[in-house]
Amino acid sequence: MTYLAKPKLIRPDTPKNALGYTRRDYEGAISTLCAGCGHDSISAAIVQAAFDLDIEPHRVAKLSGIGCSSKTPDYFLGNSHGFNSVHGRMPSVLTGAALANRDLIYLGVSGDGDSASIGIGQFAHVMRRGVNMTYIVENNGVYGLTKGQFSATTDKGSKNKRGVVNTDNPIDLVGLALQLGASYVARSFSGDKEQLIPLIKGALCHRGPAFIDVISPCVTFNNHSGSTKSYDYVREHNEAVNRVEVILPRAPITAAYEPGSLRRVVQHDGSVLHLRKLAEDYDPTDRIGAMNHLHERHSLGEIVTGLLYVDSSAEDLHRHLNTVEKPLNKLGDAYLCPGSQALAALNDSLR
Template sequence: MTYLRPLFRHPRLPRNTIGYTKKEYEGALSTLCAGCGHDSISAAIVQACFELSIEPHKVAKLSGIGCSSKTPTYFLGNSHGFNSVHGRMPSVATGASLANRDLVYFGVSGDGDTASIGMGQFVHVIRRNLNMVYIVMNNGCYGLTKGQDSATADAGSVGKAGTPNPFEAIDLASLAIELGASFVAQSFSGDKQQLIPLIKAAIRHPGMAFINVVSPCVTFNNNKGSTKSYDYVREHLEATGTVDFVPEKGEIRVAYEKGTDALISMHDGSSLLLHKLAQEWDPNNRISAAGALQQARVRGEILTGLLYLNPLSQDLHATLHTSATPLNRLSEKELCPGSAVLEEVNAGFR
């Protein structure tokens, strides 16, 4: 058995605006279990980057430990990557971003990597509003260590071992809104029509873009009684609305059902066009978004789609007034301006 992709591709594959085919955005063949929802998320990332015509070498992928944190190997093989220690991906992402703001940063994590050992890092990277796409592949269990319940497993849900979970779940989307994330979305790995435009919008957002993706574990958490199984999620999904990403100068063709539409403007001139299904919800209002999540939870439903977006977001670079030039491009003169400049700085603190 081989884990290398064949080199041959059809010579007439579609190309994006910079002349690349999807081959340039692929990675190694996945070694995850057949049917794993994480592979669907990887495919959505590939499609989003292809459609946005992002140069692969301008992407940095960072992850921690877990099945989810293996996935950067399986997409964007020509991009930068760093697999950190358990729960510490946000620290590495922060350092990399502050050193070079010119890259698109993907932080890939899991419910254990984020909601347990990495919770402290998750909290602070959100409150600092680091400019990155933070994706949690949430399956409610520890797949690498035989399926124990994670901190996001719903109370009463039954894992493969047959024992109901006695503890309340950590709701990462609600927590992200509470902590001040400027872009919060929730989706399902089996819904690429919703997930791809959400990822595209998250990439364009200037600040922390958090996406919690329910991604069933086919080996340990896809049984009857699990609230993270494919059957349960499909039966209990409630979407905020139909989501379409509109590029700054692109054309959009959409067929809508009856309802109301909301055009959410992004900072770069692109937009998210929402066909609203949840009527008592305003995506630009934190209180409204948090309330919609809690109401869905009371009804036993999983609310997906764009939940909250702050169009006036100010990211960490703007807050700290960091260098617009990547640190590795600064000259010795810029890095060491001399004793006179140092004396002037010191004088400002006297």
């Protein structure tokens, strides 16, 4: 937490992206979260991703529920519209927003309480409905704002600050997202921005529901020994399946890789995901394989991260509904109102 506002002055050599914006143009209000909170690193990663992708800030709509994580959209993309809705219901509000205007980029930010407990129903349905969005869960395994209760993603056997052991089974949102039809599924760690930023970039370019579970330690209530969501624990048990690089359609491909170590996935918008293999025989286009791998590694106590699954040809909700290309919120009266003549004919049929 910092009380000092950054200076507004921008040095002439400050890097600008293709649109002429600096990184600062993608920042938001000053964070009110605890110093060292993993969530702030995720906010920074989102800022970097949007800057790198040359996204016009007003083309993003950021939505959240309630909780520490859901406060963060105030702290990034200050020129984007945001909506801090009600607890566990971000998915429905985002779905409605996405129906209204298919042209914006929708970013939903949620937490483990918001998505795995009160909001698990809406989480499930937004995935299976195929809403075109990036869904980030800032997963710290604890209720922060209400001071340290276990959440539904707390591992069985994990200890809280007072030493109480959690006896309930955890919900794995990544497993659920895979099963429910998310077409881009990843897990990352707030302490690994090298991994996180490209994953967010890939998700923002993806068409369809892109889900990223970001383990984000709570420095105040869940960063002690005995917790499976502490910085130390996650660093020790993190097993990445791959490293991702997002290549925009306009960028020349410069990096050279050894043949066989790289997999290219072309997404719907023309962006290319370069996946550098880390785990033997891991195929990120095999949904069933991904689920099996996750279960196997979980039983060994590993936290599997990376881009776990991607389907670059997935269809989204607008395709299913066969809506017109023009955003519904931009259709004028003439396109919407059938008029008095049609009504007169209808009246005739009702006599």
